[in-house]
Amino acid sequence: MKWIFLSYSMPSKPSKFRVQTWRQLKRLGAVNFQTVWAIPHSRDKLQDLEKLVADIRSWKGDAFLVVGKPLTEEDEKRLLAAAVESSNEEYREVLHVAEDFLEEIRSEIEKKNFIFAEVEENEEELAKIKKWLVKIGKRSACEAPLHKDTLAKIRLCEKALDDFSQMVFDHLHAKGGA
Numbered sequence: 001m002k003w004i005f006l007s008y009s010m011p012s013k014p015s016k017f018r019v020q021t022w023r024q025l026k027r028l029g030a031v032n033f034q035t036v037w038a039i040p041h042s043r044d045k046l047q048d049l050e051k052l053v054a055d056i057r058s059w060k061g062d063a064f065l066v067v068g069k070p071l072t073e074e075d076e077k078r079l080l081a082a083a084v085e086s087s088n089e090e091y092r093e094v095l096h097v098a099e100d101f102l103e104e105i106r107s108e109i110e111k112k113n114f115i116f117a118e119v120e121e122n123e124e125e126l127a128k129i130k131k132w133l134v135k136i137g138k139r140s141a142c143e144a145p146l147h148k149d150t151l152a153k154i155r156l157c158e159k160a161l162d163d164f165s166q167m168v169f170d171h172l173h174a175k176g177g178a
Contacts, residue, residue, distance in 0.1 A: 001076065002041035002069055006030065006049055010061030017059040024052050029139025031082045038079055040141045041067055080142055087144035090136045095146070097129055098153040105160045114171035122161055130154060 006025070010018050025032075028048055030039040039045050049065055056063040070076040101122070108118050133150060140147070 001080075002067065003038050003079065004041050004046055004049055005066040005068065006037040006039075006053070006063060007035065007066075008037075008053070008056050008061055008063035010056060010059060017056075017061070021052065021056060021061075024048075024055075027135075027139065029083075029086075029141055031079070031086045031141065033079055033082050038083075040083075083141035084144050087136065087140040087142070088146045091144055091146035091150045094129065094133055094136065094150050095153055097132075098150070098157050101125055101129060101157050102160055105157075105164050109164060109167065112171075114168045116168060116172070119161075119165050119168050122164065126157055126161055129157065 008021065010021065012018070025037050028039055028045060030037040030049075039049070046065070046067070053063040053065060070079055104125075105122060108114075108122075133154060137147070
């Protein structure tokens, strides 16, 4: 597999440029592997990283990119393992947020808080979670084991929201309201 490797250095002050660089690398799906950042090669990723290198240099830092492959199969496996762990870390966070979502639905049912505003609020929250999941999927270097678990949890969230929506509908119509 062909990778793009980035090495950079920047002045410690102001720190906002270091943070911006780190955020951009994470958004792209790059993995910090020992002393370099690595990301599977694609034309789009290379263009994004070339722009980032220009930004780093404009912020008085230095950077260079290398396109290539690890020399040994073992190093390739280690790099892929780091990429998988990076994705799994993000999926674990989505799983946590999805569990919080399910708990919120359970709480609303327990409190019998059957109002449309709660349905709408939870729809928006689920939409945010799903949007986040799409972002993670786009930047993941390879299929992470927790991806399927996360998709299954999102389906549970969808079902819980559908069930809650039905309860709210039934409750409001039973009261004669719409």
